[in-house]
Amino acid sequence: MSAYKVLWIEDDADSDLYHLASPVYIEGNYHLDIASNASEAFFYLNERQYDIIIVDIRIPPGKNPEWLSRYEELQRQSNANSSRLGLELLKKIFGENGSKPALKVTQNLAAARYGVFTVERFEELRSDLSELNLMGLKYKRKNAMMPHTALLEFIREVSQGIPNGVY
Amino acid sequence: MYSDYLSLIVEVSVTVYVFLLGLPILVNQIFLPEDLRRMSKKNYATNLINQLLVLTVLLVAIILVAYPRTLFWLIPFPEGQVPGREWLITVLFLLMLFSTLVFLYIHLVRSQGYRAKVVHIIKKKLLQSYRQTGKLDPAYLDDIEYLGIYSKGGAETRIVIQALEELQKNLKVDTTPGMNNDNLIQLIEILCNAVANSTEAGSRSNMIEVLAIYKDILMDLKMLSTEDNPLILGNETRKIKDCTHKIALASLKKDYSDMMPRVLNVLSLIPGSSDKLFDIGLLAMEKKQYQIATNVLSEMMDRDNRDYVTMNNYFGLVAHFYFSGNAARYCARRSLESNKVKMTEETLKEAREYHYNLCNFPTVDLLEHLRIKLFRKT
Numbered sequence: 001m002s003a004y005k006v007l008w009i010e011d012d013a014d015s016d017l018y019h020l021a022s023p024v025y026i027e028g029n030y031h032l033d034i035a036s037n038a039s040e041a042f043f044y045l046n047e048r049q050y051d052i053i054i055v056d057i058r059i060p061p062g063k064n065p066e067w068l069s070r071y072e073e074l075q076r077q078s079n080a081n082s083s084r085l086g087l088e089l090l091k092k093i094f095g096e097n098g099s100k101p102a103l104k105v106t107q108n109l110a111a112a113r114y115g116v117f118t119v120e121r122f123e124e125l126r127s128d129l130s131e132l133n134l135m136g137l138k139y140k141r142k143n144a145m146m147p148h149t150a151l152l153e154f155i156r157e158v159s160q161g162i163p164n165g166v167y
Numbered sequence: 168m169y170s171d172y173l174s175l176i177v178e179v180s181v182t183v184y185v186f187l188l189g190l191p192i193l194v195n196q197i198f199l200p201e202d203l204r205r206m207s208k209k210n211y212a213t214n215l216i217n218q219l220l221v222l223t224v225l226l227v228a229i230i231l232v233a234y235p236r237t238l239f240w241l242i243p244f245p246e247g248q249v250p251g252r253e254w255l256i257t258v259l260f261l262l263m264l265f266s267t268l269v270f271l272y273i274h275l276v277r278s279q280g281y282r283a284k285v286v287h288i289i290k291k292k293l294l295q296s297y298r299q300t301g302k303l304d305p306a307y308l309d310d311i312e313y314l315g316i317y318s319k320g321g322a323e324t325r326i327v328i329q330a331l332e333e334l335q336k337n338l339k340v341d342t343t344p345g346m347n348n349d350n351l352i353q354l355i356e357i358l359c360n361a362v363a364n365s366t367e368a369g370s371r372s373n374m375i376e377v378l379a380i381y382k383d384i385l386m387d388l389k390m391l392s393t394e395d396n397p398l399i400l401g402n403e404t405r406k407i408k409d410c411t412h413k414i415a416l417a418s419l420k421k422d423y424s425d426m427m428p429r430v431l432n433v434l435s436l437i438p439g440s441s442d443k444l445f446d447i448g449l450l451a452m453e454k455k456q457y458q459i460a461t462n463v464l465s466e467m468m469d470r471d472n473r474d475y476v477t478m479n480n481y482f483g484l485v486a487h488f489y490f491s492g493n494a495a496r497y498c499a500r501r502s503l504e505s506n507k508v509k510m511t512e513e514t515l516k517e518a519r520e521y522h523y524n525l526c527n528f529p530t531v532d533l534l535e536h537l538r539i540k541l542f543r544k545t
Binding site: 022026042047063 | 275379383386390426428435461462465469501502505506511
């Protein structure tokens with residue numbers, strides 16, 4: 001098959017963390033799109049088919065009014081989760097409380113394609129992921145000491161976890 | 168004594184007034200930055216006229232009170248002192264001085280954030296004209312463009328960019344097939360001029376902000392596109408492509424190399440942008456920013472449609488990689504392999520012809536060297 005299509009949802013992907021993207025580009029097997037906020041991520045997920053989707057948990061809302069109002073709502077609640085829009089994105093994608101999944105591109109609805117790459121500890125996400133039945137999601141924690149190949153390695157890990165027949 | 172006092176008051180008042188005739192010029196000189204002064208399509212200082220009017224009325228009143236008999240000789244004013252006249256003229260004079268101080272103080276206070284206020288007025292006027300006529304008033308557009316170009320990079324330009332962003336959000340995209348969204352195209356261009364053609368040193372964060380706005384517009388156009396009416400292939404997109412390219416080149420020249428991912432991010436939404444990617448990749452190579460050049464090479468092939476133009480631009484960049492040292496050559500080979508692109512003599516000739524027509528002569532020469540090197544034919 002041709003190169004994997006990868007969406008990386010990360011607000012620092014084209015600034016502080018760009019050094020993580022370069023090995024992915026140069027490796028040649030992955031075509032990388034970068035979404036730097038929830039609005040962009042939702043747009044890409046509704047417009048393009050992806051083989052692998054890497055999600056950050058703390059992302060800004062972008063300029064879509066729906067995400068902006070969701071963000072403001074979370075801010076008003078003023079708890080520690082106020083900027084965890086990545087979780088909100090997953091909730092919207094996979095349907096929270098029995099609501100229907102919200103993506104037009106059905107390929108992007110396969111949970112096996114998703115990986116969470118974030119600074120949050122897994123324990124902090126456990127209850128939310130559990131509610132969404134996403135406990136099997138691949139997870140990798142970002143930290144200041146991670147090697148420049150961290151993203152590439154994680155993408156490989158997610159791609160290996162995709163069961164036969166999903167492609 | 169009585170007459171001397173009145174004459175003195177009138178003389179001082181006239182002197183003050185003559186001084187104040189220069190008030191608009193004084194205010195302009197002291198409080199307005201040069202670019203705001205030169206911006207002359209529309210008048211943003213109508214309140215100065217009103218203030219001058221108030222002072223004129225006061226001066227006329229002082230003169231009338233001082234010389235009633237001389238001015239109105241037909242009216243039989245009583246001989247001797249008019250009661251209360253001294254008191255009245257003193258009050259009028261003090262009022263005039265007080266008004267002068269108040270007006271100057273108001274301008275002093277207003278000069279804080281004057282630029283933002285002018286930009287706000289322009290934005291309001293533009294929105295008003297758009298709501299009334301469906302078009303943006305060209306004179307106000309000229310003024311805001313002027314402000315964008317001549318504002319200092321950073322916070323001042325950001326004010327203009329934010330105003331333009333708000334305007335853009337209020338524009339309705341015309342989805343009628345074949346119609347240009349001229350208003351939108353104008354805003355796209357003004358945004359570009361504010362950051363890429365500015366006379367002042369451009370600011371990285373403003374460039375990023377403009378690119379984010381472009382990306383939002385592209386997302387809107389994409390979502391409004393249908394098979395019958397592919398808006399994303401319209402002139403608005405072409406303009407964004409052109410402007411993104413200009414911003415990219417401006418940023419590379421300023422060594423804002425870390426902005427390139429955002430540029431690539433915007434261009435990845437635009438179909439047929441390989442020509443601009445080629446230019447960016449080339450400049451990156453010239454500046455020895457190989458990380459960017461490599462990413463451009465990868466991005467160029469990240470398209471479902473590998474048409475004639477895309478492939479020729481790709482081969483052109485590959486040729487540059489080939490002759491930029493062993494590591495770059497290896498990188499180009501990896502790119503060809505992973506993208507399953509076969510470079511034949513014919514494809515290289517085609518690419519050479521394509522770049523020759525675009526006068527990319529160094530690329531033409533490198534493609535010819537590559538052809539000779541790979542296929543050993545002169």
